[in-house]
Amino acid sequence: MDELIEAAKQQRERAYVPYSHFAVGAAVTVDGHVFTGCNIENASYGLSLCAERNAMFAAVMAGYTHLDAIAVIADTPGPVSPCGACRQVMTEFFAPDAPVTLTNLKGDTLETTVSASLPGAFEKGDMNA
Numbered sequence: 001m002d003e004l005i006e007a008a009k010q011q012r013e014r015a016y017v018p019y020s021h022f023a024v025g026a027a028v029t030v031d032g033h034v035f036t037g038c039n040i041e042n043a044s045y046g047l048s049l050c051a052e053r054n055a056m057f058a059a060v061m062a063g064y065t066h067l068d069a070i071a072v073i074a075d076t077p078g079p080v081s082p083c084g085a086c087r088q089v090m091t092e093f094f095a096p097d098a099p100v101t102l103t104n105l106k107g108d109t110l111e112t113t114v115s116a117s118l119p120g121a122f123e124k125g126d127m128n129a
Helices: 002-012 051-061 084-093 124-128
Strands: 024-030 033-038 069-074 099-104 109-113
Touching (some): 002 024, 002 033, 002 051, 002 069, 002 099, 024 051, 033 051, 051 069, 051 084
Parallel strands (some): 069 099
Antiparallel strands (some): 024 033, 024 069, 099 109
């Protein structure tokens, strides 16, 4: 998991955050490949995109839709917490028990899973209910 955290940390340096100054980096792994993302803001905040979704979407654009693990890092007092939208997207591309590593620049780390991150998530099967 250290490799994934380091990849997320490096990508965090590329964040475009002229408004919030809150840089986030994320990295996902699948089949031995690592895909990274950083948050990218827009003056119209609703058009911004989180690091987690950028990393997941990079993997999807490379042809992967069943991802293995994700790590997220930011300069926060404790391990960073993904927003609700990112948690919901994680349920689309990860198994419920997939590892989620949340950390900060001080090295405080929380290991959790996708399902623990968003209990009661709206899932693919709910579309046919």
